[in-house]
Structure formats: C-alpha cells, structure tokens
Amino acid sequence: MTFPxxxxxxxxxxxxxxxxxxxDPDGKGLEGSxxxxxxxxxxxxxDPDTLVxxxxxxxxxxxxxxxxxxxxxxxxxxxxxxxEAKTITWKEAxxxxxxxxxxxxxxxxLAVEGLRSAIRDYEEKHGMVVEKEATTVEIVSKRxxxxxxxxxxxxxxRTELVLKVMVEEGTVRIVLDIPSTHQFAAxxxxxxxxxxxxxxxxxxxxxxxxx
Amino acid sequence: MFxxxxxxxxxxxxxxxxxxxxxxxxxxFDAYAVATSEFGYSxxxxxxxxxxxSRKVIASxxxxxxxxxxxxxxxxxxxxxxxxxxxxxxxxxxxxxLIVSRLEDFPVLNTAKKLDKQGYKVDFINVDGEGILDLxxxxxxxxxxxxxxxxxxxxxxxxxxxxxxxxSDICQDKDVLLHTDATHSFxxxxxxxxxxxxxxxxxxxxxxxxxxxxxxxxIREGTPIDKWMDGGFQESDRxxxxxxxPAAVGFSKAVELVTPEENERLAAMRDRVIExxxxxxxxxxxxxxxxxxxxxxxxxxxxxxxxxxxTLHLDMLGFAVSTGSACFSRSLEASHVILGIGGDHERAHGxxxxxxxxxxxxxxxxxxxxxLKDVVTNLRAISPLTEDN
Numbered sequence: 042m043t044f045p046x047x048x049x050x051x052x053x054x055x056x057x058x059x060x061x062x063x064x065d066p067d068g069k070g071l072e073g074s075x076x077x078x079x080x081x082x083x084x085x086x087x088d089p090d091t092l093v094x095x096x097x098x099x100x101x102x103x104x105x106x107x108x109x110x111x112x113x114x115x116x117x118x119x120x121x122x123x124x125e126a127k128t129i130t131w132k133e134a135x136x137x138x139x140x141x142x143x144x145x146x147x148x149x150x151l152a153v154e155g156l157r158s159a160i161r162d163y164e165e166k167h168g169m170v171v172e173k174e175a176t177t178v179e180i181v182s183k184r185x186x187x188x189x190x191x192x193x194x195x196x197x198x199r200t201e202l203v204l205k206v207m208v209e210e211g212t213v214r215i216v217l218d219i220p221s222t223h224q225f226a227a228x229x230x231x232x233x234x235x236x237x238x239x240x241x242x243x244x245x246x247x248x249x250x251x252x
Numbered sequence: 253m254f255x256x257x258x259x260x261x262x263x264x265x266x267x268x269x270x271x272x273x274x275x276x277x278x279x280x281f282d283a284y285a286v287a288t289s290e291f292g293y294s295x296x297x298x299x300x301x302x303x304x305x306s307r308k309v310i311a312s313x314x315x316x317x318x319x320x321x322x323x324x325x326x327x328x329x330x331x332x333x334x335x336x337x338x339x340x341x342x343x344x345x346x347x348x349x350l351i352v353s354r355l356e357d358f359p360v361l362n363t364a365k366k367l368d369k370q371g372y373k374v375d376f377i378n379v380d381g382e383g384i385l386d387l388x389x390x391x392x393x394x395x396x397x398x399x400x401x402x403x404x405x406x407x408x409x410x411x412x413x414x415x416x417x418x419x420s421d422i423c424q425d426k427d428v429l430l431h432t433d434a435t436h437s438f439x440x441x442x443x444x445x446x447x448x449x450x451x452x453x454x455x456x457x458x459x460x461x462x463x464x465x466x467x468x469x470x471i472r473e474g475t476p477i478d479k480w481m482d483g484g485f486q487e488s489d490r491x492x493x494x495x496x497x498p499a500a501v502g503f504s505k506a507v508e509l510v511t512p513e514e515n516e517r518l519a520a521m522r523d524r525v526i527e528x529x530x531x532x533x534x535x536x537x538x539x540x541x542x543x544x545x546x547x548x549x550x551x552x553x554x555x556x557x558x559x560x561x562x563t564l565h566l567d568m569l570g571f572a573v574s575t576g577s578a579c580f581s582r583s584l585e586a587s588h589v590i591l592g593i594g595g596d597h598e599r600a601h602g603x604x605x606x607x608x609x610x611x612x613x614x615x616x617x618x619x620x621x622x623x624l625k626d627v628v629t630n631l632r633a634i635s636p637l638t639e640d641n
Contacts, residue, residue, distance in 0.1 A: 054561075099634075104560035105564045
C-alpha cells in the first residue's frame with residue numbers, strides 16, 4: 042500500500058498524542074474556523090513559578106497533516122517553558138514528522154498557530170503582556186492572515202480578498218473583494234470580527250463588501 | 253497488493269471487465285491496422301468493421317443512428333468538442349450565449365468559465381438543495397441569442413438526476429440546442445434521443461468497466477458543429493486523430509455488459525449504505541436527492557469531522573472512497589457541488605462519496621459502515637466541534 046504521508050505522519054495520525062479537551066486550562070488557543078476549513082484547539086497547564094508547560098492537549102477538526110502536526114507539536118512543547126515553546130516553528134515540526142506535502146502546509150501551520158495563540162492567551166490572562174502596542178494596519182493585516190478564504194483554502198490576505206484595511210481611533214474597517222450576497226460573506230465577516238475584537242484598543246470592527 | 257481493497261470510487265474510474273479486455277485483444281494483436289476505406293487492405297477493413305460495429309452498439313443503446321456517434325478520448329474531449337464546436341459554428345448567427353448548471357463536472361464547468369473570461373456571455377443556473385435545476389430561472393435565462401445549453405443528466409458527486417424531459421422540452425420550445433453530459437448516467441439511467449430532443453450527449457467508457465481514454469459524443473444529425481482539433485479526416489471529418497479502435501470495441505462491449513438487473517443490484521448497495529449510515533452513525537446528512545438519484549451513488553456528510561482524515565483511515569483499513577473536502581482535492585478547493593446545493597464549507601469538509609460498481613457486493617456496504625462507525629467516532633472524539641457549537 043502506498044500512502045501520501047511519511048510513516049511518522051501516519052503514526053501520529055493513527056495514534057495522536059495529547060488529545061482531548063482540557064478542564065480548566067490555564068491557556069487556550071483556537072485557530073481556523075468551521076465555516077472555512079480546518080480548526081485546531083490547544084490547551085495548556087502552566088506552572089506559574091517556572092512558566093513550564095506541565096500539560097498540553099489539542100482537539101482537531103482537520104485533515105491528516107493537521108492532526109499529525111498538532112500531535113507532534115504538543116509533544117515538542119510539553120516540558121518546555123513558554124518562551125522556549127514560542128520558538129517552535131512549523132518547519133521544526135514538519136522536519137520531525139519526516140516532511141509534509143507542500144500543499145498541506147497551511148493545514149499544519151494551523152497547529153503551530155494554535156500553540157502560539159494558547160501561549161498568548163496565557164500571557165494576556167496573567168498580565169504578562171506589559172507593553173500595549175497601539176493597533177496599526179500592519180497588526181490588523183497580520184491577524185487577518187489567520188482568516189481563511191473558503192474558496193481557496195488559503196488565508197484572505199494571501200488570496201487578495203482584502204481590498205482595504207483602515208484603522209482609526211479604535212475603529213477598524215475592512216473592505217472585502219466579494220459582494221455582500223456571496224455565500225461566504227457572513228462566515229468570513231464573523232471570522233474577521235472574532236480575530237480583531239480581542240485587540241485591546243479596538244472598540245468596533247466593520248466589514249464592508251464591494252457591492 | 254491491491255487485492256484487499258474494497259473499491260467504492262467507481263464514479264472516478266472502474267476496474268476493467270475481463271470480457272472487455274477479451275473483446276479488445278484482437279484489435280491489438282490481429283486487426284491492429286488503422287481503419288481503412290473499403291478499398292484499403294483487408295486488415296484495415298477488419299479494423300474498420302470492429303469500429304463501426306462498436307459505433308452501432310453505442311448508438312442503439314442511445315436510440316441514435318450510428319452516424320451520429322463520434323468517438324473521442326473521453327468525457328473531457330466530448331464536452332469540449334460539443335460546447336466549443338457548436339459555439340464556433342454559430343458565431344455571428346447567435347450571440348454566443350451559453351447556459352450551464354452550477355453543478356456541472358469540470359469539462360463543462362471549466363469550459364464555460366474560460367469562455368466567460370474570453371467574452372462569451374455565460375449563465376450559471378442555480379439548483380435547489382437536492383441539486384435539481386431551477387427550471388424557472390433556466391427558462392428565463394434563455395434568449396433568442398442563446399447558442400447552447402449544457403445540463404448534465406446526473407451529477408458526478410451527489411448523483412442527482414435532472415428532469416431531462418422538462419429541460420429538453422423547454423429547449424425545443426425556445427429553439428435552443430441542448431448538450432447533456434451523461435458520463436455517469438449512460439446505461440444506468442435510460443436516455444433515448446429518438447424520444448427526447450437532446451442534440452449532443454457526452455459519453456464515456458471509464459465509468460462502466462470499459463477502458464479509460466475512450467468516450468463518444470452523440471451529435472444529432474444536422475446539428476451545427478465545427479471541428480475543433482485540426483488534423484486528418486477521421487470520424488467523418490468531425491474528429492481528427494487515429495481512431496482508438498481497441499478502446500472503441502472495449503467501450504461497446506462495456507455497454508453490452510450493463511443490464512437492468514445490475515443496475516438494481518447497485519441500487520440495493522446504495523440504499524443499504526445510506527440506511528446503515530443513517531441508522532448507525534449520528535449526525536449524518538444525505539447529500540442529493542433521496543428519490544431522484546443514480547443507482548450507483550451515495551453521498552453523505554459526517555458532521556464535525558474532516559473528509560481527508562476519514563478517507564485516510566478508511567484507506568488504512570482497506571476501503572477506497574472519495575470526499576468533497578478541500579483537503580482531499582488537488583486544488584484545495586471544496587466541492588463546488590456541495591457548495592452549489594447550498595451546503596457550507598463544513599458540509600463539504602465531512603462529505604463522502606460512495607460509488608458502486610459491478611465488482612462490489614452488498615456486503616461491501618455493510619463492511620464500510622462497520623469500519624466508518626469507529627473511524628467517525630474516533631475522529632469526533634478529538635474534534636473541537638460538537639452539535640452544541
């Protein structure tokens with residue numbers, strides 16, 4: 042039998058490590074969206090003194106690459122400090138898995154994003170984010186890279202779905218290159234709002250369409 | 253190494269029937285010459301006879317005259333030829349307006365999209381939640397300048413059958429040419445062009461245990477159509493290129509082997525897989541119509557899990573099926589069919605297509621649901637999605 046993945050990927054896919062929802066996690070990250078494709082949740086238990094990740098688990102609504110990468114990355118992060126875990130890259134995870142098909146990169150990147158967003162969540166909850174940076178067009182655009190374009194399976198920045206980003210006194214306005222009647226208009230909007238409203242100085246997010 | 257696979261992806265391609273191979277062999281080893289005219293040498297005349305006999309078999313299954321069948325390299329070529337050939341022939345006479353449905357398979361859909369980009373006017377007609385064409389929208393879209401309508405007889409993914417009688421009546425009424433892609437329905441669902449006013453029909457051998465690389469286009473006598481590949485004068489100067497006679501003979505044998513009893517057998521497998529899935533697995537949605545459906549096709553969404561993960565697990569357990577999930581496709585695009593029937597990305601994400609063929613048994617329906625039950629349960633156990641969110 043010939044499978045499209047390495048034996049490491051298949052092993053992690055068949056027997057994923059650290060799966061399941063965690064009760065009372067110290068940090069939690071959710072990346073992706075059911076409206077648009079794969080989704081991954083990462084949960085952390087962190088030692089407050091040493092900032093070591095004592096326990097970690099994930100849930101995945103995704104393809105084999107997504108599940109295997111989430112399994113691998115949680116294995117890699119366990120026992121590391123938050124600072125160390127932050128530096129784990131998708132490339133390292135892919136390498137540990139013996140390689141991933143290039144076309145599957147975005148599904149597995151999601152797992153890394155899930156870990157980073159769980160760490161960020163912990164840091165925000167525990168007052169570790171000291172310097173509050175004012176939201177800029179760049180920061181908004183960076184966050185929008187985590188919103189999927191369901192027509193393409195890639196993010197809305199890369200697929201040039203975002204025509205305009207405007208940031209002004211706590212108001213963010215996004216213009217999308219689709220009509221409001223588009224079948225995914227509502228789902229994409231919901232995802233955008235979800236990604237931006239947590240920014241500390243953003244009071245409102247509006248999403249407009251070309252027509 | 254493939255012997256253990258339970259193959260339920262017959263809509264993609266089928267296992268060749270041994271009888272088809274036997275019928276083809278003489279045209280590889282004995283009458284391997286090109287088809288010559290009746291004044292040629294005898295091996296070429298024999299080859300020509302094989303070709304023409306095959307043409308008759310296929311024509312008669314369709315209620316057509318032999319001269320109305322042109323052999324091609326398959327569905328993709330047939331549909332390209334039908335659409336581009338007719339539009340070319342009508343250029344300047346009708347205003348290059350084309351109508352297709354949103355659920356067409358890629359040969360028609362992508363031909364239409366390309367023509368749209370090139371400046372032709374193309375209308376994509378909506379379907380309802382079961383995939384059935386909106387006849388009012390369709391009828392209203394036709395103008396005096398419409399050159400051609402292309403609506404499939406049956407859908408490749410969800411198996412929905414169109415009311416070809418109603419569609420062809422509307423076309424006849426409004427004096428518009430009609431092409432239908434019958435790749436998945438030919439021999440499985442009746443189609444008689446002597447009764448229905450359909451002008452062009454795409455056919456293929458690969459879906460009915462015939463060889464790949466052979467198809468045909470039915471062209472009603474008198475239909476304006478230009479040759480779209482330049483070359484020799486084969487196929488009554490309608491399709492250039494050396495005829496693939498062994499494959500044409502194989503195609504006709506494959507057509508002869510499909511019986512009404514076989515279609516009933518396939519329908520029983522289809523019904524069993526749907527019944528068992530609905531009974532044994534929670535949160536399952538049937539995609540397509542419960543009543544107006546190809547006998548060999550079942551398509552269901554298993555919510556809260558992703559299709560490629562399901563198919564990979566099933567593959568490791570020895571089952572071959574396909575999914576409309578973006579993760580499974582080469583283009584990373586979710587099924588336009590599931591989205592076209594109003595499904596969201598989530599519905600496409602967890603959709604599986606089961607397509608049956610001659611070498612399947614009703615036990616295969618039971619076996620795959622038995623396997624699927626565990627696969628879906630295990631994947632749901634690690635999914636962050638549930639019915640509550």
